[in-house]
Amino acid sequence: MKTLRSPQHSMLNSELKRVRQEAGMTQTALADKLGVAQSYVAKVENAERRLDVIEFIYWLEAAGAFEDGQDILSRVRSATELNS
Numbered sequence: 001m002k003t004l005r006s007p008q009h010s011m012l013n014s015e016l017k018r019v020r021q022e023a024g025m026t027q028t029a030l031a032d033k034l035g036v037a038q039s040y041v042a043k044v045e046n047a048e049r050r051l052d053v054i055e056f057i058y059w060l061e062a063a064g065a066f067e068d069g070q071d072i073l074s075r076v077r078s079a080t081e082l083n084s
Helices: 007-022 027-034 039-044 051-061 065-082
Strands: none
Touching: 007 039, 007 051, 007 065, 027 039, 039 051, 051 065
């Protein structure tokens, strides 16, 4: 099963970008909190790189959006159901 660049992956990336922006953070600011290069954040948001579950948790925590995790996963799941 390939998921990179799937509708669900695109939805997840959009959600990750949304939480960063709603936190008022630039890619550089988020990268600094994560201890990674800005290009890491850009690659995730542009669907060039995937996150594992732990990275997903760190991303949400760094953006102050951990409590939104369930809602994000529900929206991604809904996109899956719509496209199956």
